[in-house]
Amino acid sequence: MIRIKSIKSIICLLLLSALLLLAACGGGADSSAMESGSESSGSTGEEKQPAPDFTVYDEAGKEYRLSDFRGKGTVLNFWASWCGPCKNEMPDFDVIYKELGDKYNFVMVNLTDGKTETVETASAFIKEKGYSFPVYYDTSGAAGAAFSVYSIPTTYFIDAEGNVLAYASGTLSGETLREGIEQFFD
Numbered sequence: 077m078i079r080i081k082s083i084k085s086i087i088c089l090l091l092l093s094a095l096l097l098l099a100a101c102g103g104g105a106d107s108s109a110m111e112s113g114s115e116s117s118g119s120t121g122e123e124k125q126p127a128p129d130f131t132v133y134d135e136a137g138k139e140y141r142l143s144d145f146r147g148k149g150t151v152l153n154f155w156a157s158w159c160g161p162c163k164n165e166m167p168d169f170d171v172i173y174k175e176l177g178d179k180y181n182f183v184m185v186n187l188t189d190g191k192t193e194t195v196e197t198a199s200a201f202i203k204e205k206g207y208s209f210p211v212y213y214d215t216s217g218a219a220g221a222a223f224s225v226y227s228i229p230t231t232y233f234i235d236a237e238g239n240v241l242a243y244a245s246g247t248l249s250g251e252t253l254r255e256g257i258e259q260f261f262d
Contacts, residue, residue, distance in 0.1 A: 124239040127152075127232070128222035132185055132212035135199050140212055142183065142219075143238060149261035150181040150234040151253070154214075154225045156193045157186070157201035161247040162229045166207060168250030172257070173209040180261055187220050187228065188213040233260040 129143045142152070153169065155162035173182045186198040195213050202211055214220055223232065232243045233256050241260045244252070 124237075127234045127238050127240045130214070130219040130222045131216075132183075132214050132219050134210070134212055135195065142234075145181040145183060145234075146236060146238045148179070148181050148236055149257070150183055150232075151257065152183045152185065152223075152232040152234055154185050154187055154220060154223070154228050154230045156228055157198045158192060159228050165229055165247045165249070165253075166205065168248070168253060170205075170207045170209055172250060172253055176257065177209065180257060182209045184209050184211045185219050186211055186213050187217070187225070188215045189217065190215065231256075233257070235260070 127142060129141055131139055131141050133139055142150075151169075155166070157163070169182065169184070186195075187193060188195055188198060195215070198211065198213065212219075219225075223230070227245055229247060230243060230245045231248055231253070233241045235241055242256065244256070248256070
C-alpha cells in the first residue's frame with residue numbers, strides 16, 4: 077500500500093512539474109486573441125498607456141533603450157532559446173521582419189539570466205537558425221520585469237509614440253502577427 081501511494085505522489089509531482097513548465101513557456105497555443113493595452117476612460121475616449129522604458133544590449137554589448145525605437149511602430153517580443161513555443165514562432169517573425177523590418181521595429185528581447193540562458197547560447201541559436209531580426213539581451217531582468225513578463229513568448233505592439241496598444245501571451249502564428257501589425261500600425 078505504501079508503494080502505491082509513493083508512485084501516485086511521484087506521478088502527481090511529475091504532472092504538476094509538466095504543467096508549470098508548460099505555463100512558463102506560454103502553453104504553445106496561438107494567441108490569436110490579443111489583449112488591448114489601453115483602458116477606456118469614459119467620455120474622453122481611450123487613454124494611452126506609455127510603455128515602460130528599459131535597457132537591453134546587443135551581442136556586442138551596445139546599450140539600447142526601448143525609447144530609442146520611438147518614431148515607428150514596434151513589435152516587442154520576449155523569448156528564450158530553451159522555450160519550445162518561442163522556437164515555434166521565430167520562423168514567422170523572421171519572415172515578417174524581412175518583409176516589414178524597414179517600416180517597423182522588431183525588438184526581439186532574449187531573457188538572459190546567465191544560467192538557463194546566456195548571451196552565448198542565445199546567439200548560437202540565432203546563428204544556427206539563420207534568423208536576421210535584431211536580438212537584444214535582457215541580462216539584468218529589467219525588461220522582463222518592466223513588462224511583468226510571466227510567461228514566454230509574449231509579444232507587445234507599441235505605437236510610434238511609445239504607447240502599448242496590445243499584447244499577446246503565447247505563440248503567435250505568422251498570420252496573427254501580420255494581423256496585429258496591420259490592425260495597430262497601418
